[in-house]
Amino acid sequence: MFRNASKSLTTSDEVYEYALSLLDRREHGEKELVQKLKRRCSSSEMIRETVAKLKEYDLLNEERYARRVFESWRARKVYGRLHLQAELIKKxxxxxxxxxxxxMLSEEEESWRVQAAYRQIAARRDKKYDCTTEKGMAALARYFSARGFGPSMIRLGLALAKEEAGTVWQEK
Structure with missing residues (x-):
């Protein structure tokens, strides 16, 4: 029914059906859903009624949406707390x-994530991230920072890199 994206929604039933079709595809937050409804419907009153009805039937649930965003983020294993915060704001x-x-993100899990991020970059064997040099350590710190790790986790990642670099040098 809603294939034609340019068709304006004129009745409460059409707005509600369109909202259901959006929610059928994936979970939405309230702000995001309202924005999408405003593109097709000029009546703020119909949008408010639709949102209230969806909340009443628990089809629009902000907490569930936040948890879904978190679980989606959690599947990407090499990002830190600051990246999660930015993702939540973006969504x-x-x-x-x-x-x-x-x-919900424990310090233990974040330390596991910084280790996973280091292992990913170490597997590349890129000389840019050679932790035996000051320049390599700086590049590695920037790498961790760009993935949303805070200072304490960056220190942990750098310590792991130094430890593994010492092990490699001892083996030779």
């Missing part, structure tokens, strides 16, 4: 849920 997760979701 327009309600500000009330951002601290709750960030608390």
């Amino acid at each position: 327009q997760v309600s500000e009330a849920y951002i601290p709750v979701i960030l608390d």
